[in-house]
Amino acid sequence: MDFEAVIGLEVHAQLLTDTKIFCGCSTKFGAAPNSHTCQICLGMPGVLPVLNKKVVEFAMKMALATNCEINKSCSFARKNYFYPDLPKGYQISQYAYPLAEHGYVILDVDGKQKKIGITRIHMEEDAGKLIHDEHNPVSYIDLNRTGVPLIEIVSEPDMRSSEEAADYLKRLHEILVYLEICDGNMEEGSFRCDANVSIRPKGQKEFGTRAELKNMNSFRNVQRALEYEIKRQQYIVENGGTVVQETRLWDDAQGSTTSMRSKEEAHDYRYFPDPDLVPILVDKAWGEKIRKQIPELPLAKRERFVKDYQIPAYDAGVLTADKALADYYEKVVRLCAQPKAASNWVMGDVLRFLNEEKREIKSCPITPVALAEMISLIDEGTISGKMAKDIVEEMYKTGKQPKKIIEEKGLVQITDEGELIKTITSIMEANPNQLTDYRGGKEKLFGFFVGQVMKATQGKANPQLVNELLKKMLTG
Amino acid sequence: MELHQLTIHELQEKIKEGKTSAEQIAESVFQRIDAVEKRVHSYIRLMKDEAMAVADKADKDIKKGDIKALTGIPIALKDIVCTKGISTTCGSHILHNFVPPYDATVVEKLRDAGAVFVGKANMDEFAMGSSTETSYFGPTRNPWDLERIPGGSSGGSATAVAADECIASIGSDTGGSIRQPAALCGIVGLKPTYGRVSRFGLVAFASSLDQIGPFTKDVEDCAIMMNVLAGYDPRESTSVRAEIPDYRQFVGHDIKGWKVGIPKEYFVEGIDPEVNSAIQKTITVLEKSGAKIVEISLPHTQYCLAVYYIIAPAEASSNLARYDGVKYGFRSPDSGDLLDMYKKTRMQGFGAEVKRRIMIGTYALSAGYYDAYYKKASQVRSLIKRDFEEAWKKCDVILTPTTPTPAFKIGEKTDNPLQMYLSDVFTISSNLAGIPGISVPCGFTSDGLPIGVQFLAGHFEEGKLIQIASAYEKNAKIEKRRPKL
Numbered sequence: 001m002d003f004e005a006v007i008g009l010e011v012h013a014q015l016l017t018d019t020k021i022f023c024g025c026s027t028k029f030g031a032a033p034n035s036h037t038c039q040i041c042l043g044m045p046g047v048l049p050v051l052n053k054k055v056v057e058f059a060m061k062m063a064l065a066t067n068c069e070i071n072k073s074c075s076f077a078r079k080n081y082f083y084p085d086l087p088k089g090y091q092i093s094q095y096a097y098p099l100a101e102h103g104y105v106i107l108d109v110d111g112k113q114k115k116i117g118i119t120r121i122h123m124e125e126d127a128g129k130l131i132h133d134e135h136n137p138v139s140y141i142d143l144n145r146t147g148v149p150l151i152e153i154v155s156e157p158d159m160r161s162s163e164e165a166a167d168y169l170k171r172l173h174e175i176l177v178y179l180e181i182c183d184g185n186m187e188e189g190s191f192r193c194d195a196n197v198s199i200r201p202k203g204q205k206e207f208g209t210r211a212e213l214k215n216m217n218s219f220r221n222v223q224r225a226l227e228y229e230i231k232r233q234q235y236i237v238e239n240g241g242t243v244v245q246e247t248r249l250w251d252d253a254q255g256s257t258t259s260m261r262s263k264e265e266a267h268d269y270r271y272f273p274d275p276d277l278v279p280i281l282v283d284k285a286w287g288e289k290i291r292k293q294i295p296e297l298p299l300a301k302r303e304r305f306v307k308d309y310q311i312p313a314y315d316a317g318v319l320t321a322d323k324a325l326a327d328y329y330e331k332v333v334r335l336c337a338q339p340k341a342a343s344n345w346v347m348g349d350v351l352r353f354l355n356e357e358k359r360e361i362k363s364c365p366i367t368p369v370a371l372a373e374m375i376s377l378i379d380e381g382t383i384s385g386k387m388a389k390d391i392v393e394e395m396y397k398t399g400k401q402p403k404k405i406i407e408e409k410g411l412v413q414i415t416d417e418g419e420l421i422k423t424i425t426s427i428m429e430a431n432p433n434q435l436t437d438y439r440g441g442k443e444k445l446f447g448f449f450v451g452q453v454m455k456a457t458q459g460k461a462n463p464q465l466v467n468e469l470l471k472k473m474l475t476g
Numbered sequence: 477m478e479l480h481q482l483t484i485h486e487l488q489e490k491i492k493e494g495k496t497s498a499e500q501i502a503e504s505v506f507q508r509i510d511a512v513e514k515r516v517h518s519y520i521r522l523m524k525d526e527a528m529a530v531a532d533k534a535d536k537d538i539k540k541g542d543i544k545a546l547t548g549i550p551i552a553l554k555d556i557v558c559t560k561g562i563s564t565t566c567g568s569h570i571l572h573n574f575v576p577p578y579d580a581t582v583v584e585k586l587r588d589a590g591a592v593f594v595g596k597a598n599m600d601e602f603a604m605g606s607s608t609e610t611s612y613f614g615p616t617r618n619p620w621d622l623e624r625i626p627g628g629s630s631g632g633s634a635t636a637v638a639a640d641e642c643i644a645s646i647g648s649d650t651g652g653s654i655r656q657p658a659a660l661c662g663i664v665g666l667k668p669t670y671g672r673v674s675r676f677g678l679v680a681f682a683s684s685l686d687q688i689g690p691f692t693k694d695v696e697d698c699a700i701m702m703n704v705l706a707g708y709d710p711r712e713s714t715s716v717r718a719e720i721p722d723y724r725q726f727v728g729h730d731i732k733g734w735k736v737g738i739p740k741e742y743f744v745e746g747i748d749p750e751v752n753s754a755i756q757k758t759i760t761v762l763e764k765s766g767a768k769i770v771e772i773s774l775p776h777t778q779y780c781l782a783v784y785y786i787i788a789p790a791e792a793s794s795n796l797a798r799y800d801g802v803k804y805g806f807r808s809p810d811s812g813d814l815l816d817m818y819k820k821t822r823m824q825g826f827g828a829e830v831k832r833r834i835m836i837g838t839y840a841l842s843a844g845y846y847d848a849y850y851k852k853a854s855q856v857r858s859l860i861k862r863d864f865e866e867a868w869k870k871c872d873v874i875l876t877p878t879t880p881t882p883a884f885k886i887g888e889k890t891d892n893p894l895q896m897y898l899s900d901v902f903t904i905s906s907n908l909a910g911i912p913g914i915s916v917p918c919g920f921t922s923d924g925l926p927i928g929v930q931f932l933a934g935h936f937e938e939g940k941l942i943q944i945a946s947a948y949e950k951n952a953k954i955e956k957r958r959p960k961l
Contacts, residue, residue, distance in 0.1 A: 044804070045576070045798070046678055272841050
């Protein structure tokens with residue numbers, strides 16, 4: 001039987017506000033344990049939360065960027081459960097009245113656009129962290145993360161493969177980073193994902209029983225975990241078993257999922273409206289103000305690159321995956337007016353250098369001005385593409401302008417016809433046998449003469465010119 | 477009269493005239509405490525050293541002519557408001573050693589106004605109770621009859637004022653916890669409008685109902701205290717930015733032409749005959765003062781208690797989840813793993829009434845029960861609010877007894893929670909509606925137990941309450957008695 005997977009994702013993204021969601025403590029990652037805490041985020045008796053307006057605005061940006069409707073009124077609820085990383089014994093979240101609903105993200109599936117529905121986006125506070133002592137039976141609590149703002153983005157069960165899920169996740173990630181509301185760091189946990197997955201025979205409308213997967217801290221692991229889980233469920237069904245509803249943990253080292261708790265053991269969170277907070281009213285003016293702050297988003301940028309710069313969709317995809325990279329590319333194009341050449345150089349050499357050193361485009365030693373200049377020099381024929389390969393590497397290593405490197409190394413291309421004719425004449429004289437053979441029909445020897453010219457000019461001869469002259473002169 | 481027997485305004489006059497000092501007042505109060513505290517047990521903790529130091533500073537300020545609203549006035553704080561560096565126990569074992577790192581907003585305000593804090597007053601554990609019998613630190617006794625309860629949950633704050641162990645005090649009122657003990661101890665107690673006085677630093681019982689307010693010896697003192705306490709607080713989201721009048725301007729005016737509403741639903745059954753007759757006399761006094769008595773209806777009154785005992789425990793079950801033994805307060809010494817620590821800490825750290833309400837509240841919020849209990853109760857709460865909105869079309873203020881009976885005996889109702897809950901039957905509605913209410917002494921039973929009358933008004937109309945209470949206080953000429961201790 002043919003099966004298809006049904007996947008929905010719940011993504012938690014930490015928002016890049018300076019301060020926490022309900023108090024004035026810093027949200028900076030990596031500080032000494034419990035140094036970014038106060039009586040409010042520590043959940044001391046008698047404290048009260050006051051909502052950080054920036055959190056609402058950041059969340060609104062994501063809602064608008066994913067085509068959600070922002071509710072005119074939304075409110076916070078308490079999610080009650082006991083755990084030492086949760087100082088109040090409840091998490092302030094949104095439940096019955098989320099900030100935004102009914103959105104979507106567009107994926108490219110086999111060249112066709114596919115909409116993945118977004119059920120809701122809501123705001124909540126993050127919990128702290130437990131640090132377990134490896135040698136002693138004690139645990140430490142770091143509450144720096146407590147109260148760091150999160151948005152939860154819940155998708156519809158619209159994905160049908162692990163690839164689609166990974167793609168959706170990348171699109172969300174891209175948008176969050178573009179909006180500059182989340183740093184997107186999966187390892188540090190500022191971008192986290194849980195997945196709901198079930199399988200059903202192809203053609204069946206009803207959903208199968210789903211498992212919830214947790215603990216996947218990279219795109220790759222999300223995809224691997226889903227693939228494993230889909231196979232696991234398929235194996236159960238094909239062998240006459242039934243899938244049980246449960247929460248399963250992904251084990252990266254084992255490459256498998258294991259049961260964490262069954263449906264029966266699931267928490268009853270006893271959600272109820274938080275009486276310490278008042279409803280948030282979003283009027284039209286506020287919504288419009290935020291809408292105006294939204295930059296061009298990846299999908300729109302991609303389409304514009306293809307249209308305006310006439311570059312392949314693949315190139316546009318690579319270049320727009322990172323906003324800073326797209327900005328870099330656009331600067332280069334603006335200066336040299338050669339979109340395809342610019343795309344080749346950025347995607348080729350520049351990205352290769354950066355990836356080798358795991359560097360960000362922002363700290364790339366080759367400035368857009370320098371790269372544009374180099375592309376122009378090729379175009380003008382001052383240097384050959386082959387020479388450029390060496391020059392660009394030098395530019396990356398030293399940060400020097402291409403003209404400077406050319407000057408220092410004496411790398412200017414020889415485009416002087418007279419000089420080249422002289423060189424060719426002397427080569428023809430020095431190799432009479434080859435010349436005779438060539439003229440006798442051995443056309444393959446053309447390459448030999450090109451080589452000789454390049455050797456004599458140390459590669460500086462303009463290749464096109466050399467070709468032209470040789471063709472003329474060898475024929476005699 | 478001794479200094480500790482005087483009111484805020486009487487002491488202020490003496491201070492201004494140079495007839496007494498903050499130090500003398502504080503000494504008088506602590507002498508009184510030495511004499512009666514063992515019998516009454518108003519306090520969980522006394523703050524004599526701090527108080528004498530503040531009084532000393534107050535005297536220096538007085539000499540400079542810097543006299544603020546409460547300069548040199550000894551005030552007691554219910555042990556539910558956080559005091560920086562001074563233990564705040566909520567009358568509970570689970571917080572017996574908790575020392576807050578910060579001050580509640582009201583504590584800051586009182587301190588800035590020059591108040592001298594005498595100590596932290598006893599209370600029902602986490603303010604859950606109507607008799608101050610559930611305190612981990614033992615019960616407080618009614619100064620009018622030491623065999624009887626003082627009311628609750630702010631019992632210690634009420635007795636400290638009634639027994640002259642302070643001049644005024646701070647309480648909190650979630651379902652009547654200021655007004656009921658004020659009535660049973662023969663003093664004035666005001667629960668302000670929800671949002672009028674900051675809750676920041678008030679250890680939460682039921683967040684949508686809790687409100688801080690004053691206990692005083694007379695109505696003018698109540699106005700003085702409200703002038704200090706009232707105000708918007710940016711640290712509280714439910715705090716309201718509303719104009720704050722000078723409450724003292726409402727003292728001493730007549731109430732000619734005022735319409736006083738008598739809700740028929742409050743005068744049906746279970747009211748003690750002596751309480752009833754004191755209330756009837758009160759109505760007569762008001763009529764003679766020029767007020768018009770109108771019968772009104774608050775049709776959803778019969779549901780108040782039920783609604784309250786769903787919403788308050790539901791919120792409490794969540795508010796009290798933070799007492800888990802992890803960060804502060806009591807942790808069971810014989811805990812095993814995490815779950816065991818949670819269970820034992822909360823089992824040993826909370827008293828029976830608190831545990832009862834946590835369980836009721838947890839149940840009311842549970843999956844499958846939420847709609848039938850919490851949600852339904854919230855809907856009925858809206859109807860109760862609407863009852864009052866309708867009532868204000870017919871009257872300026874509403875009059876009810878504060879309590880159905882005078883103070884009962886210690887231990888009389890501890891085994892019968894429902895009977896205990898009924899002692900708040902007249903005070904709960906205003907917490908549900910968020911409106912202000914005041915209890916004023918209106919007489920004594922034949923056994924010499926105080927009786928209180930309650931006035932209710934619309935949101936942010938504390939001024940009206942002070943005006944009618946002050947007019948009544950003046951015209952009723954209730955005999956000035958002091959408990960014999």
